[in-house]
Amino acid sequence: MNADQLAQLLDELRGLYPDWTCTAAERTEWTALLNRYDYQVAKAALRTMWRGSNYKRPSPGRFTNAAEPMILHGQPTLYENNRLTGTWILCVEAPPQFPSRKGWAIPLICHGEPPPNQELQAQASIMVERHRKLYEGLWVILHGQTCAQVADRIAQLCPHRMKVSGNLQAIIARLCKKFQPAEEPGETTGFGAT
Numbered sequence: 001m002n003a004d005q006l007a008q009l010l011d012e013l014r015g016l017y018p019d020w021t022c023t024a025a026e027r028t029e030w031t032a033l034l035n036r037y038d039y040q041v042a043k044a045a046l047r048t049m050w051r052g053s054n055y056k057r058p059s060p061g062r063f064t065n066a067a068e069p070m071i072l073h074g075q076p077t078l079y080e081n082n083r084l085t086g087t088w089i090l091c092v093e094a095p096p097q098f099p100s101r102k103g104w105a106i107p108l109i110c111h112g113e114p115p116p117n118q119e120l121q122a123q124a125s126i127m128v129e130r131h132r133k134l135y136e137g138l139w140v141i142l143h144g145q146t147c148a149q150v151a152d153r154i155a156q157l158c159p160h161r162m163k164v165s166g167n168l169q170a171i172i173a174r175l176c177k178k179f180q181p182a183e184e185p186g187e188t189t190g191f192g193a194t
Contacts, residue, residue, distance in 0.1 A: 005039040016050040020057040033060055041070045085110050086144050087120045089127050093138035101137055103158035105150050
């Protein structure tokens with residue numbers, strides 16, 4: 001999603017909830033949440049969230065509950081040729097004020113053929129630095145990881161998430177099915193802290 005699309009979604013969010021006064025911290029959280037989704041999915045989820053509530057302020061949980069099924073059940077996105085690269089960034093230590101961030105895993109996705117490993121490393125390093133600044137905590141890079149391997153890492157870091165979200169591997173597998181891996185990663189390199 002580009003900056004203009006994000007600004008449009010934030011404007012729409014304020015338009016749907018005119019009585020809501022958005023704080024700087026809420027804007028940061030909404031920006032991060034909206035950026036996790038394709039523009040069309042985020043836009044549809046905002047409207048679904050608004051239609052399903054009579055509250056005076058938007059709910060990140062209701063938004064996520066509206067957006068996730070659209071992804072997991074094959075809602076079309078703008079980028080049908082996106083592929084997983086096998087490189088992920090993972091929050092292994094959350095800041096004390098946001099303990100739920102531990103276990104956040106974000107894949108590097110490419111459109112078409114994946115770039116060389118050096119470019120993936122450079123992009124992952126940029127993402128790690130941005131996430132450290134924006135969300136704080138300790139973020140690491142995982143190379144050569146399949147969806148199942150990432151789900152295992154999250155389960156090791158956050159065993160409570162297995163209880164909360166049911167079968168985490170099945171959820172991640174359904175999500176990853178949307179993005180065919182560019183190639184099956186070989187030997188895993190484990191945590192690649194940078």
